Amino acid sequence: MSSHRREKPARSQGHGHGHGHGHGGDLAPVRIGTTARTALLAVLALALVGTLVGLVVWWPPGDAAERSAKAGGPAAQFAAPGVTFPSAEVVKVSPRCAGNGLPDGSGCSSLTVKVAEGEKGAGDTVRVDVPPEVIDSGLGKGDHVELLRTPTPDAAQDASYSYFATERYGTLVWLSVLFVVVVLAVARLRGLLGLVGLAFGGAVVWWWMLPALLDGAPGVGVALVSAAAIMFVVLYTTHGFSLRTSTALAGTLLGIVLTAGIGVLAIGDARLTGISDEGGAILATFGALDFQDLLGCALVIAGLGVLNDVTITQASAVWELRAATPDASRTEVFTSAMRIGRDHIASTIYTIVFAYVGTALILLMLLRVYDRPLLELISTEQLAEEVVRTLVTSIGLVLAVPVTTAVAALIAAPRPAADRAGIAS
Structure with a gap:
C-alpha cells in the first residue's frame, strides 16, 4: 500500500x-x-x-462609543449625545502666531469656516483655533475641514465648534485608485x-x-x-x-x-x-x-x-x-x-x-x-x-x-x- x-x-x-x-x-x-x-x-x-x-x-457585545460616553474623561466628548462632526469650508486662513505659536486671542493660527449644507448647524460661520502646523500645511480658502460640534445644555445658546481634522478624501481616493490599478x-x-x-x-x-x-x-x-x-x-x-x-x-x-x-x-x-x-x-x-x-x-x-x-x-x-x-x-x-x-x-x-x-x-x-x-x-x-x-x-x-x-x-x-x-x- x-x-x-x-x-x-x-x-x-x-x-x-x-x-x-x-x-x-x-x-x-x-x-x-x-x-x-x-x-x-x-x-x-x-x-x-x-x-x-x-x-x-x-465577540464584542456592545458599542465602543456608548461605553466611552459612560466612562467620562477626555474620550467622552467624542461620543457624548448630540456631538457631531460636520464638514465645513475654509473661508479665511489667519497667519500662524508669532513667538510661542499659541493663539493669543487676536485671531492668529485660526480658520474662519462655514458649515456645509446638510450638516447640523449648516450655514454657521465660525472661527476655530488650530495648531500652527495646520496653517503651515498649506491649507487655503476653499479647502474643507472636519469640525467637532458640541451642543450646549441651554438650547438658546449656540453650539461650540472646534477643529477636528482636515478633510483629505480626494487625495486618499486617487491614491487608493492608483494603488488598485497598479496591483x-x-x-x-x-x-x-x-x-x-x-x-x-x-x-x-x-x-x-x-x-x-x-x-x-x-x-x-x-x-x-x-x-x-x-x-x-x-x-x-x-x-x-x-x-x-x-x-x-x-x-x-x-x-x-x-x-x-x-x-x-x-x-x-x-x-x-x-x-x-x-x-x-x-x-x-x-x-x-x-x-x-x-x-x-x-x-x-x-x-x-x-x-x-x-x-x-x-x-x-x-x-x-x-x-x-x-x-x-x-x-x-x-x-x-x-x-x-x-x-x-x-x-x-x-x-x-x-x-x-x-x-x-x-x-x-x-x-x-x-x-x-x-x-x-x-x-x-x-x-x-x-x-x-x-x-x-x-x-x-x-x-x-x-x-x-x-x-x-x-x-x-x-x-x-x-x-x-x-x-x-
Missing part, C-alpha cells in the same frame, strides 16, 4: 513525466507523505476550531485576490479586533484569533487550496504563537507600560484596559505581513526543490531551502527595522535633540517599546523560516526507493 500521493508544483504544466531528468520539460509531481499530511491537516483543523471559538467567545496591472488575478484578502483583513481588524479589545478581551488572545482568522482566509484566497499553502499557513500560525510568547515575556521583563503617547492616555479613560496586553497584541499584528511573506516563500521553495530533485532526501531539500531562507531573512529584517524607523522618525528626532548617549535613551518608554517591537517581530520571523521549511520538507516526500530502482533499470 502506498503511503504517498502526488501534488503538482506551482510551475508544473500538464501531467509531467514524473522522473525529473532535467531536460527542460515539466517538473516531476511532488509526492506527499500521508502521515505528515494527516498531521498537518489535523493541526490546522484544530487551529480553525480554536479560531472560530475565539471569535464567538470574544491589478502587474499582478492581475493574483493581485485581485490579494486585494480581496487585504479587504477581509481590514474588516476583521476594524469590526472585530478593535471592538473586542475595547470591550476588555485579552489582547494577546484577540491578536492570535484575529491573525489566525485573517491568515486562513488570506492565504487560501491568494494562493489557492493546496498542501503547499497549508504548509505556509501552519508555519505562519507557529510564527504567530512564537512572536506572541516572546513578546509577552519581553514586555513583562522590560516593565513596559504600553502607554507611550497621548492616544494611550486617552484610551486609559475607557476603564479596565490592560495596556501591556494591548502592546502584546500590537506586536503580533505588526509582524503578520512579513511573517506571511517568508512562510509562503519557504513553502514554495521546498515545493520547487522537491519537484526538481524528487530523489533528494528530506535533509538535502531542507538544507537547500534554508539557503534561500537565509537570504530572505536578511532582506526582511532590513524591511522591519527601517519600517519602524520611518514610523518613529519624529520620536527619534526628539530623542536625538536631548543630547544624551543612545544607551541611556534606549530605556525610555517610547524608544524601548519600538526596540522591543522590532526585536520580537524579527525573532518570530527568523524562527518561522526553519519551522516552515521543516514542515514543508516533511510534507514533500522523496521518491520511494522502489521507484528509483525501476527508473534505474
